[in-house]
Amino acid sequence: MVERPLTLMAVHAHPDDEATSTGGILARYAAEGVTTVLVTCTDGRCGDGPGGVKPHEDGHDADAVVAMRQVELRASCEALHVTHLETLGYHDSGMMGWPANDEPGAFWNTPVVEAADRLAELMRRYKPDVVITYDENGFYGHPDHIQAHRITMAAVEQTGIPAKVYWTTVPRSAFQEFGKVMQEMGVSWDEPDEPAQEMPELGLPDDEITTWVDTSAYGGQKFQSLAAHASQAENIFFLRLGEERFTELMGVETFVRVRDTTGAPTPESDLFAGLR
Numbered sequence: 115m116v117e118r119p120l121t122l123m124a125v126h127a128h129p130d131d132e133a134t135s136t137g138g139i140l141a142r143y144a145a146e147g148v149t150t151v152l153v154t155c156t157d158g159r160c161g162d163g164p165g166g167v168k169p170h171e172d173g174h175d176a177d178a179v180v181a182m183r184q185v186e187l188r189a190s191c192e193a194l195h196v197t198h199l200e201t202l203g204y205h206d207s208g209m210m211g212w213p214a215n216d217e218p219g220a221f222w223n224t225p226v227v228e229a230a231d232r233l234a235e236l237m238r239r240y241k242p243d244v245v246i247t248y249d250e251n252g253f254y255g256h257p258d259h260i261q262a263h264r265i266t267m268a269a270v271e272q273t274g275i276p277a278k279v280y281w282t283t284v285p286r287s288a289f290q291e292f293g294k295v296m297q298e299m300g301v302s303w304d305e306p307d308e309p310a311q312e313m314p315e316l317g318l319p320d321d322e323i324t325t326w327v328d329t330s331a332y333g334g335q336k337f338q339s340l341a342a343h344a345s346q347a348e349n350i351f352f353l354r355l356g357e358e359r360f361t362e363l364m365g366v367e368t369f370v371r372v373r374d375t376t377g378a379p380t381p382e383s384d385l386f387a388g389l390r
């Protein structure tokens with residue numbers, strides 16, 4: 115039997131989502147010789163445009179936004195040494211309730227089975243041992259994040275390939291820490307888009323988190339990855355922290371394990387525990 119390298123697949127909604135919640139693990143596992151596959155489901159057309167033009171402002175040119183964000187995504191992947199980038203190319207659906215939700219080609223408007231079939235094909239090609247996506251609320255309720263969750267879980271069900279599946283999460287204790295830093299910086303934490311109507315409660319109590327991965331040695335790469343997406347206003351806040359403070363705050367990435375065939379005990383500090 116030919117020994118193949120361990121493989122990690124992260125399924126994200128938009129260009130830039132790979133940076134904040136999984137930039138550290140993508141960099142760390144690549145450095146450890148793991149094959150890393152990033153699947154980005156949408157083209158990010160509802161993001162900020164060149165010059166900071168907002169999606170509902172005149173002069174927001176979706177094609178220009180897509181082109182810019184593709185360049186940024188590739189630069190981010192270079193910073194993280196991602197082995198394979200796969201883009202599914204669905205249209206960004208915008209925030210919940212936006213007219214873009216229902217447009218043809220919008221990810222949210224795409225039948226789950228259809229997109230899951232394409233993702234299942236990628237799982238058959240890359241045979242990931244570990245797959246990562248969001249929880250059923252897409253962490254914070256964005257329709258494209260919810261859809262990424264749905265197609266990933268459907269593709270896992272269909273193929274049965276990954277030994278371990280994780281959802282990204284944030285410990286509730288970290289939010290408190292974060293609030294303090296924000297105050298220090300004199301920043302009020304406003305969501306860049308409309309305030310969400312029905313926000314799900316974010317993150318998990320610390321004792322429900324199964325997996326804590328130390329990625330502090332890769333803080334520089336994670337910061338570079340985020341810096342590649344500096345066109346998006348919500349990333350600028352993090353960049354203002356500076357590399358050192360950013361690494362201190364974001365140097366541990368946390369997950370909840372939802373599928374496991376290895377029997378590795380939890381809490382664990384390695385996504386590949388039980389596999390090597």
Ligand SMILES: [Zn+2]
Nearest residue numbers: 127128131256
């Ligand atoms: Zn996103």
